[in-house]
Amino acid sequence: MVLPERERGVCCPPTLKARPQKIEQTSEILRTLADPTRLQIALCLRDAKEPVCICDFTATFDISQPTVSHHMAKLREAGLVNVTKQGIWSFYRLASDLAPATRRILDAIG
Amino acid sequence: MVLPERERGVCCPPTLKARPQKIEQTSEILRTLADPTRLQIALCLRDAKEPVCICDFTATFDISQPTVSHHMAKLREAGLVNVTKQGIWSFYRLASDLAPATRRILDAIG
DNA sequence: CGAATCCATTGACGTTCGTCAATGGGTCTG
DNA sequence: CAGACCCATTGACGAACGTCAATGGATTCG
Helix, strand or coil, X not given: CCCCCCCCCCCCCCCCCCCHHHHHHHHHHHXXXXXXXXXXXXXXXXXXXXXXXXXXXXXXXXXXXXXHHHHHHHHHHCCCEEEEEECCEEEEEECCCCCHHHHHHHHHCC | CCCCCCCCCCCCCCCCCCCHHHHHHXXXXXXXXXXXXXXXXXXXXXXXXXXXXXXXXHHHCCCCHHHHHHHHHHHHHCCCEEEEEECCEEEEEECCCCCHHHHHHHHHCC
């Protein structure tokens, strides 16, 4: 294996291809998906044919209703999901204007 | 848009397709990549033709050497990278036995 | 050997995060 | 209207995280 020439104290800083702003955006998406509960919710919405009601998640996961609501807020703030209110119910689905880069990441999972 | 029928107090818990263990593994990968600095390092290693020396990252990022070392340890623990020591230098590259699922996520970014 | 260099580890500190209990707003039903 | 139900928000708390300064091991050079 041929290694780059090196002398003591001489480094070859790699050029960073991605713009800082892009890195920050991607980082937020990954941070949002990194929590196990939110990851399951996101995958569930990705694969769902119809919007899913909050009460379904509350019934599915072993966490309190406020915590579910907290996770949905995080997903909303990251632009990953849209919410539609119907009477007393809130239905969630993947954001209709999901960025292609975000869609690629979601599709790469599971 | 047709929504599922609903009555008060009646929920339709969604079936979770992914196994809990798989969710936990994916979650760790995402958590590791979620930090902006680690994300840049991972992408740099993904695109590098040759192993990259730690001192290169120390020179590139505006963080201390121990912090760079800390991030590399996280990447190692997550099984994302391998390290090769050569004299006083440590060269890092993407793990040779990177899981296909992990590779898909990495390739979906940037 | 002694000094210099690269890198990992340890300990500490402030911030962020996930969680819950409590509360309140909004909607439907009797 | 009164009660039941769904959901979001607030406040609080412990755990995890990112960062640095200090330290030490390992290697190389004079």
